[in-house]
Amino acid sequence: IAGITQAPTSQILAAGRRMTLRCTQDMRHNAMYWYRQDLGLGLRLIHYSNTAGTTGKGEVPDGYSVSRANTDDFPLTLASAVPSQTSVYFCASSRTPSSPGELFFGEGSRLTVL
Amino acid sequence: GQNIDQPTEMTATEGAIVQINCTYQTSGFNGLFWYQQHAGEAPTFLSYNVLDGLEEKGRFSSFLSRSKGYSYLLLKELQMKDSASYLCAVLDSNYQLIWGAGTKLIIKP
Numbered sequence: 001i002a003g004i005t006q007a008p009t010s011q012i013l014a015a016g017r018r019m020t021l022r023c024t025q026d027m028r029h030n031a032m033y034w035y036r037q038d039l040g041l042g043l044r045l046i047h048y049s050n051t052a053g054t055t056g057k058g059e060v061p062d063g064y065s066v067s068r069a070n071t072d073d074f075p076l077t078l079a080s081a082v083p084s085q086t087s088v089y090f091c092a093s094s095r096t097p098s099s100p101g102e103l104f105f106g107e108g109s110r111l112t113v114l
Numbered sequence: 115g116q117n118i119d120q121p122t123e124m125t126a127t128e129g130a131i132v133q134i135n136c137t138y139q140t141s142g143f144n145g146l147f148w149y150q151q152h153a154g155e156a157p158t159f160l161s162y163n164v165l166d167g168l169e170e171k172g173r174f175s176s177f178l179s180r181s182k183g184y185s186y187l188l189l190k191e192l193q194m195k196d197s198a199s200y201l202c203a204v205l206d207s208n209y210q211l212i213w214g215a216g217t218k219l220i221i222k223p
Contacts, residue, residue: 042213102159
């Protein structure tokens with residue numbers, strides 16, 4: 001593993017189903033983030049974690065939950081998927097929450113909810 | 115509210131120079147970032163500005179004017195591989211990144 005790994009890369013899901021997007025990093029970064037990217041819109045922050053054991057809500061948290069049991073893993077769960085959650089989801093990390101260093105992104109998970 | 119504005123799409127010729135502008139209105143300012151995103155791929159970091167002025171990094175330069183809420187990304191000696199979307203993002207007073215919708219740059223031979 002080098003950097004951030006997301007799984008699955010692509011998924012088609014029926015509305016109402018539960019789905020977990022996985023994210024693992026091997027850079028020992030403290031901060032991790034989940035974004036969604038939709039056509040014509042900027043990246044929007046769903047949830048974040050400044051350090052293991054803590055999480056926070058971003059700009060669009062409704063319908064999503066996260067956990068940060070350890071430094072490396074930051075899964076995103078859709079409890080009951082709806083079509084408006086069709087999007088490309090990016091997991092990202094940074095060395096510290098407030099560092100001006102760059103964000104490192106995973107390759108994205110393309111989710112389609114029917 | 116917080117807002118980042120950048121052109122939706124730009125077209126330029128291989129070998130030429132292009133300037134992509136970004137204006138912002140945010141709650142506080144702790145730096146401005148430019149990212150490059152090729153179609154179907156993840157964004158990758160290009161540059162960071164926190165003080166006024168020009169930061170040069172090879173063929174790419176980024177400029178910031180905090181008093182005007184304005185930045186630009188300058189790409190020189192354009193190559194076909196520079197065809198991508200360029201995302202402007204501002205770190206606000208809460209250290210949250212606010213993202214623009216991105217500028218799709220099309221390079222023609």
